[in-house]
Amino acid sequence: xxxxxWHGRGGQGAVTSGEMLTLxxxxxxxxxxGFPMFGPERRGSPVAAFTRxxxxxxxxxxxxYKPDAVVVLDAGLVDVVDVTDGLKPEGAIxxxxxxxxxxxxxxxxxxxxxxxxxxxxxxxxxLGVPIVNTTMLGALLKVVPIVKIASLKTPLxxxxxxxxxxxxxxxxxxxxxxxxxxxx
Amino acid sequence: MAKRKRIGMEVALAAAEAxxxxxxxxxxxxxxxxxxHIAEHLSELVADGKTDTEYVTVESEHTxxxxxxxxxxxxxxxxxATCSQGLMLMHELLPIASAMRCPIVxxxxxxxxxxxxxxxxDHSDIMPQRDSGWIVIFSENGQEVVDLTLMAYRIAEDxxxxxxxxxxxxxFILTHMVEPMEFPDQKEIDKFLPPYxxxxxxxxxxxxxxxxxxxxxxxxxxxxxxxxxxxNSKKTIVKVWDEWERKFGRRYRPVETYRTEGAExxxxxxxxxxxxxxxxVDELRDKGVSVGLVKIRLWRPFPxxxxxxxxxxxxxxxxxxxxxxxxxxxxxxxxxxxxxxxxEDSRPIIVNYVMGLGGVDVTVxxxxxxxxxxxxxxxxxxxxxxxxG
Numbered sequence: 001x002x003x004x005x006w007h008g009r010g011g012q013g014a015v016t017s018g019e020m021l022t023l024x025x026x027x028x029x030x031x032x033x034g035f036p037m038f039g040p041e042r043r044g045s046p047v048a049a050f051t052r053x054x055x056x057x058x059x060x061x062x063x064x065y066k067p068d069a070v071v072v073l074d075a076g077l078v079d080v081v082d083v084t085d086g087l088k089p090e091g092a093i094x095x096x097x098x099x100x101x102x103x104x105x106x107x108x109x110x111x112x113x114x115x116x117x118x119x120x121x122x123x124x125x126x127l128g129v130p131i132v133n134t135t136m137l138g139a140l141l142k143v144v145p146i147v148k149i150a151s152l153k154t155p156l157x158x159x160x161x162x163x164x165x166x167x168x169x170x171x172x173x174x175x176x177x178x179x180x181x182x183x184x
Numbered sequence: 185m186a187k188r189k190r191i192g193m194e195v196a197l198a199a200a201e202a203x204x205x206x207x208x209x210x211x212x213x214x215x216x217x218x219x220x221h222i223a224e225h226l227s228e229l230v231a232d233g234k235t236d237t238e239y240v241t242v243e244s245e246h247t248x249x250x251x252x253x254x255x256x257x258x259x260x261x262x263x264x265a266t267c268s269q270g271l272m273l274m275h276e277l278l279p280i281a282s283a284m285r286c287p288i289v290x291x292x293x294x295x296x297x298x299x300x301x302x303x304x305x306d307h308s309d310i311m312p313q314r315d316s317g318w319i320v321i322f323s324e325n326g327q328e329v330v331d332l333t334l335m336a337y338r339i340a341e342d343x344x345x346x347x348x349x350x351x352x353x354x355x356f357i358l359t360h361m362v363e364p365m366e367f368p369d370q371k372e373i374d375k376f377l378p379p380y381x382x383x384x385x386x387x388x389x390x391x392x393x394x395x396x397x398x399x400x401x402x403x404x405x406x407x408x409x410x411x412x413x414x415x416n417s418k419k420t421i422v423k424v425w426d427e428w429e430r431k432f433g434r435r436y437r438p439v440e441t442y443r444t445e446g447a448e449x450x451x452x453x454x455x456x457x458x459x460x461x462x463x464x465v466d467e468l469r470d471k472g473v474s475v476g477l478v479k480i481r482l483w484r485p486f487p488x489x490x491x492x493x494x495x496x497x498x499x500x501x502x503x504x505x506x507x508x509x510x511x512x513x514x515x516x517x518x519x520x521x522x523x524x525x526x527x528e529d530s531r532p533i534i535v536n537y538v539m540g541l542g543g544v545d546v547t548v549x550x551x552x553x554x555x556x557x558x559x560x561x562x563x564x565x566x567x568x569x570x571x572x573g
Binding site for chain 2: 060062
């Protein structure tokens, strides 16, 4: 089973990212769970969401405490939330920042894979808004190949309708542009 | 049985989809977190013409239940959904729905009741409805929400039952979870669930009275009839579940067991914590602790006989309550289970852990800890698990 934790700010789309990944896994006939950190929703405040993917039925029904991967949609959160909390040492963290992967790795002091991508810039270019959910999904899939990008097509089209194409472009660009730190 | 493609969807939306397949005539739903997505999605299905339902946008839950009772009394198939404060506001109408034998179906997105305000999950809202005369069924996952919702009207409208049904769907833990589920085809459901043929209806051409004033000569008979109907409903409920199993392959029982063979200690759970508890049992068994799990699916009528059979060889029962029954010295499930064993020659030691209140995340590790503690129990215990003071 793969467990992923998403960090974002209310309105950035962390919950949507988790849901899209879950739906793509289910498209591939796998089992998946996608859910937010439960509670009131407040725009701009730190939020978390979770995804589980497995080949068999998932029975576990609590938050993810030891993720295999963490995705951070807003680099500012690195200073206010313990984003690597519980992250498996052999796991990966993918962060939306203009910093290089090496710089971020040093800042986090995390021994596993650290990957960075300037998702905000990509989102401005491709979508015209700084909403980075689908963009970060592309970056994550390069670092941890959980589902095929093609499996996201139907969920993204259902969710985003006419702007699905733009989201897919942003996702593909992040997939190409994400940089992974050298293993220490 | 044809293999169906699993569809990924939020469970609240799946509940609304299932309701949309039941040919409901009248829905009166007032949105409240975490039930809101059911209310919203059902109204989308109505607006998109996917179900031919009159959706009454009421101003409160008191009215939503009033509308359902009125509609049901005229012979309409009626639906609502709520939780927490909404369910409390509805409370005075629930015994009316059951006494008038209105086969309404209601989804309850189980949430605590105030104060303090909390929107997450526990069973505090359903417990004050225990004695309202409704059938109450709990679900563990999205697939069960779909199945139990699709079966609810068959149960409610059965001539041997004619009682309203609540499907308990733990708030957030289930309602806000995106997961895979299978849906039967509409044609299969149309066959499984024929149109509602009421026993009696309110109609100006043939006036009659329902639920009116009753003096002592008649009132107790009504109460006895309701109680007998509820007690007797169990065998028909199981009959409907059996038919579902034959058609769709998934089995439901008033009390369900997991690894109880030879278990000295048995954990008892209800609702969404049950599958996590199964993983706790697996871990305990790996450690050599002789533990099994019993899950209460049917909360009302209470499955006393089935429970006795399920736990007959256990030394200790550890009842996990997601609600408190203040002043009784235990949670509501605990109190009911103790009553079951009064009068039995040999009874297990019964311990009670009140846990998961107000949305506390209950982990596999928590079940391991509670199971280990319960396995050593020498006498009855009641504690708020993980709560200081």
